Amino acid sequence: MCTEIRYLAVVLYVFAQVGLLSGICLIVGTMIGSGIFISPKAVLLYSGAVGPCLLVWTACGVLATLGALCYTELGTMITKSGGEYSYLMEAFGPIVAYLYSWTTVMVLKPSSFAIITLSFAEYAATPFYPGCTPPFFVTKCLAAAAIFSIVTINCLSVKLANYVQNIFxxxxxxxxxxIVGAGIVLLAQGKTDNLSNAFDGPSTSFGAIGLAFYNGLWAYDGWNQLNFITEELKDPFRNLPLAIIIGIPLVSVCYVLVNIAYFTVMTSTELLLSPAVAVTFGDRVLYPVSWIIPLFVVFSTLGTANGSCFTAGRLAYVSGREGHMVKILSFISLKRYTPSPALMFNGFLAIFYSIPADINTLINYFSFAQWAFYGLAALALIVMRFTRKELHRPVKVPIVIPGLMVVISCYLVLAPIIDKPELEYLYCAIFIFSGLLLYYPFVHLKVKWARRIMRPITIYLQLLMEVVPPEKTE
Known part of the structure; x- marks a missing residue:
């Protein structure tokens, strides 16, 4: 007798489902990471003054909340793992979904992983090189070691990855x-000089504000991470919106208060010149226990990297299951019940991208591509209001919210290009659409010679890594 086991992942993950607390920790843990310790300089630089800087941080929190509300409806309407991939598939079909999975699996997720671990390496190495920048080789080795360790943890156990996430x-x-407590104490002591005349500063351009949002939103990136593991979330209709409603406002308040704390001890010029803003803050406020700051920043970035790795593996797994990536990426460890091939692939690309990485440049181009797909996801919600009326919607947001998200996404994608055109944006767009060159022969036509080449490779890797497909017949 043959029994088809569809969605082996659900059976294998039954012992490691994600509850409300872990869901909140995943959102908070992924959002609060390297961004709040790296982005303040760039946000201040592009916004021009303290007042506009704080407004940008607040607006980024509002925008992340609006986006998360859209994703709440999408996530409870389409309860599949994979985040935007599943929504774009339902609304626009396989081509748009494939372009998203191609861009995200090959560039966005591993480059984000690389940026976070490079941030970890800088903060981890800085205390050992006081007064100077850590050597290039040291930071790259530390970043590679962090990637290897996090991928290993996520390959070993979903439960272990969840415990690590909660601890970090x-x-x-x-x-x-x-930091916030120290800032409040300093404000109570009257340290408000840097906050007076907060809007005095050079005027900023149309595109510069977009770049300020890019860097601010990088710190908020992760507000959609829970949607990538909807299948593994206990009671998603209840826990998905609750985790979002609790997690994102908490992060928004923290970010604004942290930036205010920075300005209580640093002028705009001092903040821009600081090699590590949080370390400078700690040296001025917490001495002789200022070592606490870099230590816990290291923990923070590691937690963010763990959350990024956790969700990246699920996206590669889902796209592989749909046939939009090589099949081996959709396989699951027979012993560990984790998507280890997808996790290892993401880690390998992250190490590759971390070698030549310039953090600020990568953030700009990461945001350019990412917000194009965020806008498409919001548009998908609007489209499905008319084309998929039969779908059950436990949570339904006013249609003006996804409409506003589409408009803002268009601004964030186009404003920096219009203000300051650079070839790198063109390269990014070319790479996204170059995925179609692979889609037509290998996904749409499914040419036989490609299967003949990949089959022995897949079998060899399957035996080597002891993994099984998500569907099999016995």
Whole structure:
């Protein structure tokens, strides 16, 4: 008798489902990471003054919340893992979904992983090289070691990855509380000089504000991460919106208060010149225990990297399952019940991207591509209001919210290009659409010679890594 086991992942993950607390920790843990310790300089640089800087941070929080509300409806309407991939597939069909999976699996997720681990390496190495920049080789090796360790943890156990996420989330919230608490004490002591005349500064251009949002939104990136693991979320109709409603406003308040704390001890010029803003803050406020800051920033970035790795593996797994990536990426470890091939592939690309990486440049181009797909996801919600009326919607947001998200996404994608055209944006767009060159022969036509080449490779890797497909017949 033959029994088809569809969606082996659900059976294998039954012992490791994600609850409300872990869901909140995943959102908070992924959002609060390297961004709040790296982005303040760039946000201040492009916004021009303290007042506009704080407004940008607040607006980024509002925008992340609006986006998350759209994703709440999408995630409870289409309860499949994969985030935007599943929504674009339902609304626009396989081509748009494929372009998203191609761009995200090959560039966005591994480059984000690389940026976060490079941030970890800088903060981890800085205390050992006081007064100077850590050597290039040291930071690259530390970043590679962090990638290897996090991928190993996620390959070993989903439960272990969840426990690590929860621990690092507690650590990063601790350091955020320390910085915010110190800032409140300094404000109570009258340290408000840098906050007076907050809007005095050079005027900014149309595109510069877009770049300020790019860097601010990089710090908020992760507000959609829970949608990538909807299948593994306990009671998603309840826990998905609750985790979003609790997690994102918490992060928004923390970010604004942390930036205010920075300005209590640093002028705009000092903040821009600081090699590591949080370390400078700690040296001025927490001495002789200022070592707490870099230590817990390291924990914070590691937690973010773990959350990024956790969700990236699920996206590669889902796209591989749909036939939009090589099949081996959709296979699952027979012993560990984790999508280990997808996790290893993401880690390999992250190490590759971390070698030549310029963090600020990568953030700009990452945001350019990412917000194009965020806008498409919001548009998908609008489209499905008319084309998929039969779908059950436990949560339904006013249609003006996804409409506003589409408009803002268009601004964020186009404004920096119009203000300051650069070839790198063109290269990014070319890479996205170059995926079609692979889609037509290998996905749409499914040419036989490609199968003959990939089959022995897939079998060899399957035996080597001891993994099984998500569907099999017995």
């Amino acid at each position: 989330t507690a650590a990063k919230l601790f350091i955020i509380v320390i």
